[in-house]
Structures are given as structure tokens and as C-alpha cells.
Amino acid sequence: MNNTELNFCTPEPADGPALYELVKRCPPLDTNSVYCNLLQCSDFAQTSIAVKSADGHLLGFISGYVPPARLKTLFIWQVAVAPECRGQQLAKRMLHALVRRVSANKGIAYLETTITPGNQASEALFKGFFNELSAPVETSILFSKEQHFSGQHEDEVLYRAGPFIVQQCGAMQSNTTQIH
Structure with a gap:
């Protein structure tokens, strides 16, 4: 994808069906129901x-949310990038924009996500992002293959x-950018 204008925005309910189709194009992401995607684009839009x-x-x-028991934490649920946009740092740019917005609105100081062992793309994305935040990182098994998935799914690590402080001034140039 060259010289395409991109708009980084808060999702709207009408984006739910398109999100469902995008996730289907992004294995190994788990597809959820369109209804779940509608909720991600409405109740979890912020x-x-x-x-x-x-x-x-x-x-x-x-997609992300603030867990009710950890109000200073943003949990990242899924990251999806269209195949034609991969290799252009779009996922990291989305993370930066989202963390800046949520930090400004909700004062988050921690970021959580789960990654299955061997998902090298997600590991590289988040390790690089955490490094850019200068944030200490802890890992632990949240959901185990045997205990939580009856051996049918890999561990979720x-x-x-965190804690981290997000620089708000000058960090976000614009909601519209060019991708080359």
C-alpha cells in the first residue's frame, strides 16, 4: 500500500462487520462473532x-479495554492489520496513538496483552513497543493450555x-498520516 492517506480514529458500531472481515484475513487471530465485533466498536470504542x-x-x-479491577491498565485484546499494510509499522503506530488517547482520557500507566508462545510477530511488536515506553515488563501464564483450554489451545502468556508515563506534547502529529 503506497501513498495512501490513513485516518486513525475511534471505531463506530458500523465498523463491526468490516472488523469481522478484517480479522478473518489475519490468521492466527481468533474470529469472534459479528455481534462481538459490534460491541468492540461500540461499548469498547474509547x-x-x-x-x-x-x-x-x-x-x-x-481492540482493548480497561479491566474493572485494574483501572490504570489498558488490556490489548487483538491487533489486526490488513495483509496489504503489513511491514509498514502500522500496528506500532496504532498502539502509540491508542495509548496516548487512552492515557490522556483515563490516566493509564500499565499495558497488558496476552501472546501465545511462538507468535513472533506479536512478541516483536509488543517488546519493541514496551522498550519505546521504557516500561518494565513482567510475564506470566494467564490461561494455561491444560487448565483453561483442555489442551486445545496454546498457553496465553x-x-x-508499566508503570509508564506517556508523553502527550508533540507526540501525536495528526489523526491523518501518509503511509509509504
Whole structure:
């Protein structure tokens, strides 16, 4: 994807079906129901981010939420980038934009996500991002293959980074950027 204008925005309920289609194009992500995606784009919109092309096509999405028991934490649920946009740092740019927005609105100081062992792309993305935040990171198994998944799914390793302080001034240039 070259010289395409991208809009980093808060998702809207109408983005739910497009999110479902995007996730289907992004193995190994788990597809959820369209209804779940509608909830991600409505009830969890303030803690999620969508990236759309100039013509409104959904090219990237990060879903997240603030766990009720950890109000200073943003939990990243899924990161999806359209295949034609990969290799251009879009996921990291979405993470930066989302963390800046949620930190400004909710005062988060911690970021959590789970990654299955061997998912090298997610490990590289989050380790690089945590390094840029200068945030200490702890890992532990959140959901185990045997105990929680009856051996049918790999462990989900929790990565918890923080505390960190997000620089708000000058860090976000614009909601619209060019991708080359």
C-alpha cells in the first residue's frame, strides 16, 4: 500500500462487520462473532482504535479495554492489520496513538496483552513497543493450555508493562498520516 492517506480514529458500531472481515484475513487471530465485533466498536470504542483508508476501508484495528479491577491498565485484546499494510509499522503506530488517547482520557500507566508462545510477530511488536515506553515488563501464564483450554489451545502468556508515563506534547502529529 503506497501513498495512501490513513485516518486513525475511534471505531463506530458500523465498523463491526468490516472488523469481522478484517480479522478473518489475519490468521492466527481468533474470529469472534459479528455481534462481538459490534460491541468492540461500540461499548469498547474509547479503548480501541481503527485505521481507515481515505475511502473508508478498514485497514487496521486494535481492540482493548480497561479491566474493572485494574483501572490504570489498558488490556490489548487483538491487533489486526490488513495483509496489504503489513511491514509498514502500522500496528506500532496504532498502539502509540491508542495509548496516548487512552492515557490522556483515563490516566493509564500499565499495558497488558496476552501472546501465545511462538507468535513472533506479536512478541516483536509488543517488546519493541514496551522498550519505546521504557516500561518494565513482567510475564506470566494467564490461561494455561491444560487448565483453561483442555489442551486445545496454546498457553496465553500475559505481558504486563508499566508503570509508564506517556508523553502527550508533540507526540501525536495528526489523526491523518501518509503511509509509504
